[in-house]
Amino acid sequence: MNVNQFKEELIAYSKEIGIDKIGFTTAAPFTELKNRLIRQQELGFQSGFEEPDIEKRVNPSLLLEEPRSIIAIALAYPSKMKIRLVSKKGERRGIFSRASWGMDYHHILRDRLKKLEAFILEKVPDARVKSMVDTGELSDRAVAERAGIGWSGKNCAVITPEFGSYVYLGEMITSIPFEPDTPIEDQCGTCSKCLEACPTGALVHGGQINAQQCISFLTQTKGLIPDEFREKIGNRVYGCDSCQTACPANKGKDFHFHEEMETNPEIEKPLLTPILKMSNREFKNKFGHLSGSWRGKKPIQRNAMIALAHFKDETAVPDLVEVLQNEQSPVMKGTAAWALGKIGGESAYTALEKARKTETDIEVQQEIEKGLRMLNT
Structure with missing residues (x-):
């Protein structure tokens, strides 16, 4: 041969x-x-x-x-x-990263x-x-x-x-000894726009990332998002593109070569409040084909609540109250409590005060207190 x-x-x-x-x-x-x-x-x-x-x-x-x-x-x-x-008032939308x-x-x-x-x-x-x-x-x-x-x-x-x-x-x-190709020389030079664009400083320096601070990683975790990163997540329900969109090498790059990769904006940029009420079957039917669904429904729902808090979407308060009152997951209840405090208003305050008297989970209690502190300042 x-x-x-x-x-x-x-x-x-x-x-x-x-x-x-x-x-x-x-x-x-x-x-x-x-x-x-x-x-x-x-x-x-x-x-x-x-x-x-x-x-x-x-x-x-x-x-x-x-x-x-x-x-x-x-x-x-x-x-x-x-x-x-x-995304507009009363119809706030989240976003999946481009790779999903x-x-x-x-x-x-x-x-x-x-x-x-x-x-x-x-x-x-x-x-x-x-x-x-x-x-x-x-x-x-x-x-x-x-x-x-x-x-x-x-x-x-x-x-x-x-x-x-x-x-x-x-x-x-x-096992075939193909002739190797020549690597491409680094072309980043002195540019540091991606480092400057990273919302959390996860790009420690060129070529090294602290995954524990990376928003893309954080949106895929299953626990409560650490306080210092919640507001930085914005309306991202999965992944983060900041370091890519800031890169000059990506300017003007947009390729639609593969039919399987084409988007449905109603899926990749979904309305946020309907996500909170989705059953497992509904989630799988809508998002199951995305790589961003691999961790399941709960992380996406948690991220959607953080996004609603980011928008201070008052129309979402009844749905967040329902999560706080009826969800079993401490992560979901805790995130809802924090989001209610962030959005504010009389209904949010009443719900948090009510939950404060009955909640037994320590993590959720802490999130309720955070929410009330935000409402009282």
Whole structure:
């Protein structure tokens, strides 16, 4: 087999099946990444969603027997909705981050990688392959960077010359010794706009993020959001795009190559109050196809209450009172109490005073007190 010729055939086929960019690198260990991951762990900057075994994250030979190369792929996603819905008084809307628009990208990339695998195995039946997207052991960004897909920006995203950082990434370890591509030189230079734009200062410095302070991470947690971050979440119900929208490399970048990624603004920019009353079935029917639904209904509902507080939406008070009075979850009740205090008004005050006399959960009691303090100042 002529490996160089096969590589060209694979590149051509990747374009046929809707892969926007493809790159190749060796299966050598990611030694520089290992040092960064160890340091991140020492500082307590991890999200907890990552593969816990650092060796597996940096050593492809632990994932596939005798690996020879890694193929990286990138698919560009839209940065603008074709139809613009406006949030207005009485009809306040939340927003899912761009990476959660359309069909869950895990399914889209796995489809492309599966087709790529089939093509390889048809031509080289004894080849060994292992594909992964996001939840796999390897770092998608580290692989993409080394394979020449783009450079690693100060916002910790891979930035491509063609599509900016609005790309989904996936990779495939193979036993075929493909010629590696040349990495792209860092083009961030002295620019620090992403660091300045981060609402919580989670971008500690260029290339390092404290996930525990990142809004994208916080919106995916299941507990009470720490006080210092609640107002900074704004109307985000899932994810955060601030460090991407601030990046000059993303200016004017908006690609609509894939039908599965197209948006329905009523879903990706949903009305907030209906979310509070959704059953599990209703939530799954409306949001289940989004990657942003992976943590379930409760985090989205909690974030929706924070968003309603952000807007000081008085029309939401009856719904928030209902959550405070009828919900079983301390997180939901506590967030509702805080939101009522933030919005204010006589009905909010009455509900909080009533709850103060009957609530037995300590966390919820604390949130009720916070709400009343806001109303009394």
